[in-house]
Amino acid sequence: MYIKDEPPDKYQCLKIPIRKILHKDIDNNETIQIINNAVMRTNVITTKTYFLLRLWVLQKYNNQQEIPEITEDTIRMCMKSVMKSSAGPKPKGNNLLLLQEFQNLYSFPSVEDGKNLSAILNYYATTMITAIENNIKLHFMDYIHRFVNSYFKHLYMEEIQDKDFKKQLYTELKVVKNDIINNTLLCDTKYHQWINETRYKIVPSEYDTNYYYDIKATPQKYFKYMIFMNTELERIEGKMFQFFPLQTNIIPRHIQIDTKALIELFVNEKMGEYLDNIEKYKDILWSKYFNIKQSLRKYVFDYTIITDGYGVSLRFLHKNFVEQEKTKKERMKNGRKSLKGLTKEQKEKIKKDKEEQQKKIKEERKQQRQSENEKKKQIPKVKKSEKPKEEIPLPEFPYIDEIPKEQLGGKHIFIDPGKRSLFTMMDDDGKYFSYTNKQRINETKRLKYQALLKNYKDKLEITSKENTLSGYNSKTCNVEKFKEYITEKLNVNNELYALYQKEKFRQYKWYAYINKKRSEDNMVNKIINKYSKDHIIIIGDWSIGKQMRNFISTPNLTLKRKLQEKFKVYNIDEFRTSCLCYKTEEPCKNLYLPDKKKKERKIHSILTYKMENKRKGCINRDKNGCKNIQKVFKSYMETGERPEKYKREYKLE
Structure with missing residues (x-):
């Protein structure tokens, strides 16, 4: 039996422009x-x-x-x-x-x-x-x-x-x-x-x-x-x-600044006093250099920020872990105290002993696993019906057959994920809604920022300087060739560091992040307005193994996680839901139409099938997928099984 065990996230981050947390005075x-x-x-x-x-x-x-x-x-x-x-x-x-x-x-x-x-x-x-x-x-x-x-x-x-x-x-x-x-x-x-x-x-x-x-x-x-x-x-x-x-x-990347790092960067006098008493001075220091008024429910500010100098992520710690972190820090402090006054050799010995102890524990665990595996092999196999049901934690997106049917009751949204239409969805009544890749690109202004950055780089002559690296291979396993690459790359970097430090590069990254969040929030709000918050999402388990050639990269897991913030989301095995017609349960074919030059072109989004009257019918590929997902789901809810032709063991003619 599967159980859903969802402890709170230990950390949550809130991302804002860094100027919003700076003092005005x-x-x-x-x-x-x-x-x-x-x-x-x-x-x-x-x-x-x-x-x-x-x-x-x-x-x-x-x-x-x-x-x-x-x-x-x-x-x-x-x-x-x-x-x-x-x-x-x-x-x-x-x-x-x-x-x-x-x-x-x-x-x-x-x-x-x-x-x-x-x-x-x-x-x-x-x-x-x-x-x-x-x-x-x-x-x-x-x-x-x-x-x-x-x-x-x-x-x-x-x-x-x-x-x-x-x-x-x-x-x-x-x-x-x-x-x-x-x-x-x-x-x-x-x-x-x-x-x-x-x-x-x-x-x-x-x-x-x-x-x-x-x-x-x-x-x-x-x-x-x-x-x-x-x-x-x-x-x-x-x-x-x-x-x-x-x-x-070499666009500036994020660094993590905690109280110790804050002291090292900003405190010039009595640094040792502050470093020895971080807990005592942390509130004073953070309030001196930053004005952090932001808050998250059930979380407290963890005195840590992650920043690239333009955007900043404020790190918050869940209240359930506050005492645990205090104990951990106290233990580390006591450990440092116990090492005070010891020579380098003594410290080195303690460190080596600790490493040896960890290796020993690791080896013991390995032997224990091997021993348990050997014992398992010797135990006679138990029939499936006799096996006690173990409680197994649910995966992030459980399949419909991994949870009790009672949890699947109510209103549903059936989603067929894809590359061009990221989500094509349909509810129990056949109302459709889609979130396309083109729509996402427009809303995030991804191509616009790419073009702006390219023009900006060309204007600063960055691209021409970076092109000198095309004659070198960073993946080489030849030592001398890799040394040559390092030399050339560092020469290029030295010329470009000052240019890449310009705020515009980080600014566009920030804009892209904001637009991405806005687009995803709009998508969720539109789904709620179209259907309701109470709908359960049944989504096909399609995932792209590797990036398709000549096709802009698209999110999948990110969007599923976004949906999970507002809805219950369950996977369904979408085997044959794309290739079979939902009406006839016979294989569909791609539609081919002549282009301006009379050459036959495949229309990927349209499928053809033979209707009952033997005439050819057309159907949208994604809508057909949604209908099939609904059909498989209904069959499972009524019989506990998939329709015959949607089973893996069934061989199509």
Whole structure:
């Protein structure tokens, strides 16, 4: 049985222009200048850090050395290597060796000023690890698919021109990819030698539970396999991927400012006194530099803002978590106190002991999981009817068969999502409403801002300078070629930093955000006015696997979440709801009409079908989808099953 467990979000953010929280009675320009300066310096430091870290990983791989785990300490030492020496304590032990390694890896023409940025850069270190690991977790399986496809496309470059050969090849490769991921050998025997030679260059021979779980648990273990695949793609001139994220866009990005960062940026005298007593002084400091009157119900201001110097997100903490956060901060403060007076060596030892303890716990958990899996294999299988019903938390958008039917009663809106018409919807009475991609683009003024930014960049001669990078490949796995890219990219950046600091770039980003929110709010209000707040939304589970070529990107999940703010939203499996006619339950065909040059053109939005009188009928594709979703839903509510022809096991003639 599924249960809906929805604890409150720990944090909520309120996004507004930064000038709305500045005092009118102090020098706002100076405050903005200090924040902008911190934003610019942080962006330059993090850009160089990403470059250096990627180069470091590549160097380790090419020297056939083990790639060490990238930790926050690794990132801090990397950041330190691109900054001017500070007056604080110098790194020792492993950190000193790391720092020297980074300094010797690449010689930057200039070092950056990291003064009073330690708190901000510490947050960025965490953000960078998240970005690095998410790139692996979210894309590794896609990279396997791309590598296998590209490799065999290259191998059968001439034969693949034949459509039948191409179709057969991709059918066979599907099994090959499954063999690699599932550690099996079920594919055609002609691929066996290649799989046996290549498998463990693509995936590790040892893994925990399965590859899907292992990637989530230890993502950085997969660096060398990603580099191998990318190197091979580079060799055969296939489409490469970015195995390591880079920060290439130099429009100023957001930084996180908490009370510690506020003290470092704005307090010039008795900084130590303020840093030692953050809880005591935080209200005084925030009210001195900012006038934050905004509030959110059941939330309190968390003394943290995220800003790019133009827009700002005020972070609020839910009241349920206030005491928990206080206890956590008190524990951290006591931990810092306990380290006071200790030598660097003693601190290093405590840190190493802690790391060893964490590794031990991790290993014990792994062994426990393996032991439990072995025990499960030995337990005789229980019949489905005998199994006790477990309470499983509901997914974000549960399917209609995952919840009790009683919750599905009432009035309904049936939605068929798509690319051109983002949402085509219909209620129980057949009243239609649509929210199209064209409408969204007009309301958000997306293309307008793109054109304005392009013209502005052309006027400042930014585009022509950036075009010099077209001769370099940021995805290369060749160390020397990547060094050449870094050199050229930094030269271009140095010319463009001052231009990209102009407020207009961040201003257009802000306008785009405001228009997007306004468009989404208008969409929800129109749905409420057209139908009602009490309607339950039944939406097709269509999702686009990857961006369609020559088609502007569109949201899907974002809009579903927006609907969920006002309505109950449930998924429905939309298998065959697009291809079958809702009236006859027979396959539809696309309508073709001649254009001005008498050439037959497919009209994607219109489907044709044979009516009962054998004549040809036409129907709007999206409306047909809505009708079919309604039909499947009604069938489920009445019989507990889908109509026969909408079942996956039913074979169409």
